[in-house]
Amino acid sequence: MDYETIIGLEIHSQLLTRSKMFCRCAADYTSASPNTHVCPICLGMPGVLPTINRKAIEYVIMTALALNCSIPEFTKFDRKNYPYPDLMKGYQISQYDFPIGVRGHVTLEMGDAKTISVTRREIRITRVHLEEDVAKLVHRDIPWGDSYSLVDVNRSGVPLMEIVTEPDMRSPEEARQLLIKLQSILRYLGVSTCNMEEGSFRCDANISIRPIGAKEGFAKAEVKNMNSFKAVFLALEYEAIRQRKVVEQGGHLIQETRGWLEEGTTVSQRSKEYAHDYRYFPEPDLPPLTINPSWVEEIRSQLPELPEIRQERLVEQYGLSFYDASILTSSKPLADYFESCMKLWQGDDQERKAKILSNWLLGDFAHLLNENNIEIDESRVTPSHLIELLKLIEEGAVSGPAAKKIIEDIFHTGKRAGDIVVQQGLTQITDASDIEVTVKQVIGNHPQAVSDFILGKQQALTFLVGQIMRMTKGRVNPKLANEVMRRELEKLC
Amino acid sequence: MILSQEEVNHIALLARLGLSNEEVERFREQLSNILENFAILQEVDTTDVPPTAQPIPLQNILRQDDVDSSLPCEEVMANAPRREGNYFRVKSVLGKS
Numbered sequence: 001m002d003y004e005t006i007i008g009l010e011i012h013s014q015l016l017t018r019s020k021m022f023c024r025c026a027a028d029y030t031s032a033s034p035n036t037h038v039c040p041i042c043l044g045m046p047g048v049l050p051t052i053n054r055k056a057i058e059y060v061i062m063t064a065l066a067l068n069c070s071i072p073e074f075t076k077f078d079r080k081n082y083p084y085p086d087l088m089k090g091y092q093i094s095q096y097d098f099p100i101g102v103r104g105h106v107t108l109e110m111g112d113a114k115t116i117s118v119t120r121r122e123i124r125i126t127r128v129h130l131e132e133d134v135a136k137l138v139h140r141d142i143p144w145g146d147s148y149s150l151v152d153v154n155r156s157g158v159p160l161m162e163i164v165t166e167p168d169m170r171s172p173e174e175a176r177q178l179l180i181k182l183q184s185i186l187r188y189l190g191v192s193t194c195n196m197e198e199g200s201f202r203c204d205a206n207i208s209i210r211p212i213g214a215k216e217g218f219a220k221a222e223v224k225n226m227n228s229f230k231a232v233f234l235a236l237e238y239e240a241i242r243q244r245k246v247v248e249q250g251g252h253l254i255q256e257t258r259g260w261l262e263e264g265t266t267v268s269q270r271s272k273e274y275a276h277d278y279r280y281f282p283e284p285d286l287p288p289l290t291i292n293p294s295w296v297e298e299i300r301s302q303l304p305e306l307p308e309i310r311q312e313r314l315v316e317q318y319g320l321s322f323y324d325a326s327i328l329t330s331s332k333p334l335a336d337y338f339e340s341c342m343k344l345w346q347g348d349d350q351e352r353k354a355k356i357l358s359n360w361l362l363g364d365f366a367h368l369l370n371e372n373n374i375e376i377d378e379s380r381v382t383p384s385h386l387i388e389l390l391k392l393i394e395e396g397a398v399s400g401p402a403a404k405k406i407i408e409d410i411f412h413t414g415k416r417a418g419d420i421v422v423q424q425g426l427t428q429i430t431d432a433s434d435i436e437v438t439v440k441q442v443i444g445n446h447p448q449a450v451s452d453f454i455l456g457k458q459q460a461l462t463f464l465v466g467q468i469m470r471m472t473k474g475r476v477n478p479k480l481a482n483e484v485m486r487r488e489l490e491k492l493c
Numbered sequence: 494m495i496l497s498q499e500e501v502n503h504i505a506l507l508a509r510l511g512l513s514n515e516e517v518e519r520f521r522e523q524l525s526n527i528l529e530n531f532a533i534l535q536e537v538d539t540t541d542v543p544p545t546a547q548p549i550p551l552q553n554i555l556r557q558d559d560v561d562s563s564l565p566c567e568e569v570m571a572n573a574p575r576r577e578g579n580y581f582r583v584k585s586v587l588g589k590s
Contacts, residue, residue: 017558024561034579038569039561055558076546083509085583138580150580153569277507282546287554 008167020157022050029154042157044088056159064101076288086134099129124166133158172236235260319351340383380414389417401474
């Protein structure tokens with residue numbers, strides 16, 4: 001029997017407010033020593049009163065709008081009760097039945113590099129709500145003695161936004177794409193750093209399988225402990241296969257929580273679980289909120305241009321393909337970089353220029369950035385550096401192969417392309433008479449290749465042209481090198 | 494309304510309290526009394542009263558996103574039964590409910 005995979009996600013992201021959700025301690029604890037961003041409120045001392053951070057509410061409204069949610073006029077906070085040492089008060093302030101945003105959707109664009117096409121899938125968003133993060137536990141295991149935990153309260157009370165999707169994803173890849181999309185949107189909005197490895201962006205997944213065409217599926221598993229996009233993909237792949245195997249072997253799937261292990265499997269965590277009994281009730285220390293439509297409209301008017309809209313604009317304005325535009329706009333800094341470049345490279349033929357630029361940004365330059373693990377907005381190659389180089393290529397002053405070397409040099413030194421060309425003598429040789437000497441030298445040095453060519457082996461020509469490029473550090477226009485070499489060789493035939 | 498022993502044990506587990514059999518009986522009686530008293534409130538006709546999350550007539554009490562100084566570490570640690578460096582030290586906890 002064939003099964004389909006059903007996946008829904010819960011995504012938590014820390015909000016980029018200056019202060020915590022309910023107190024004035026600094027929210028950024030990344031470089032803080034343990035328990036230094038802590039006060040009686042986030043420590044959960046008796047008798048303290050939380051106060052609501054307006055910015056956090058606005059960030060959630062902003063996100064909910066960007067995810068096409070409705071914003072009900074009434075919202076409130078609730079207590080979620082459970083005993084655990086990471087929870088200072090014995091309850092977490094969260095939102096239960098009246099979240100800030102409800103019923104939205106996100107459109108996934110599944111790009112296919114082979115066919116250069118984009119397929120769209122709509123994933124419904126159930127809700128977006130606000131809660132507080134919990135303290136961080138460090139587990140200590142002493143081989144000859146005790147094992148215990150250490151508590152750092154710095155993270156406790158940092159605003160945490162939870163986005164819940166409907167079970168609309170049908171493959172681990174769609175789940176991964178949704179995370180990438182959400183990360184991109186939240187970064188465009190500037191509401192979160194969305195770094196999975198650092199824990200400012202976390203994902204739990206509900207996954208089950210269902211016979212194709214059936215209404216009811218099997219029991220779902222909640223998978224936790226995935227701390228990278230890759231881990232989410234691998235954990236869900238593993239789970240999808242495991243569940244099929246259990247069913248095919250006549251086994252019985254139970255609803256359970258499973259943790260992803262680095263070794264590449266998921267394990268049941270049910271033995272350590274107590275029944276979920278959170279006893280939610282309205283938070284008595286916080287008055288409810290009325291979100292006026294005028295407040296919502298004010299926030300809507302401040303929304304930045306989001307990736308999808310920007311993508312359409314780039315296609316329209318610069319004649320880019322949907323595929324290129326979708327990659328360029330997937331990261332705000334990349335799209336900003338592209339547009340800064342285009343501003344510096346005006347004049348006719350914008351579409352051709354945009355295509356050349358986009359090829360560089362998605363090709364050689366992207367490769368350099370990836371290899372060195374540097375973000376585009378932190379690179380020494382600024383838009384003005386890059387455009388200077390592209391102009392030199394356009395003018396014919398620099399050959400394509402030399403340009404690849406030059407961009408590496410700019411990348412490492414921050415020098416200007418023009419200076420590098422002069423210093424290293426990389427000006428393109430465009431005059432046939434200037435390379436004839438080199439061509440003759442190459443012919444003299446490689447008699448074997450020459451005789452191969454004469455005997456009809458065309459590959460020998462590629463080799464010989466390669467030698468010219470090598471001797472001239474790539475300064476010769478490859479087409480020209482080819483022409484002159486062929487001409488000289490044919491004289492020998 | 495009389496609570497069962499299982500219900501008392503469940504509540505004790507949620508609060509991480511260990512109860513002797515004698516205590517289970519005692520709390521069963523006391524908690525049942527409390528529930529009975531609250532049951533009286535159930536008799537009030539609330540058909541025309543909207544659900545109320547907060548009895549105090551306040552709403553939209555928000556603060557600006559400003560940072561203030563936190564507590565000095567020694568004060569944070571002042572009541573800690575056990576500490577290690579500037580961490581609170583607690584019994585081993587692995588796996589989360």
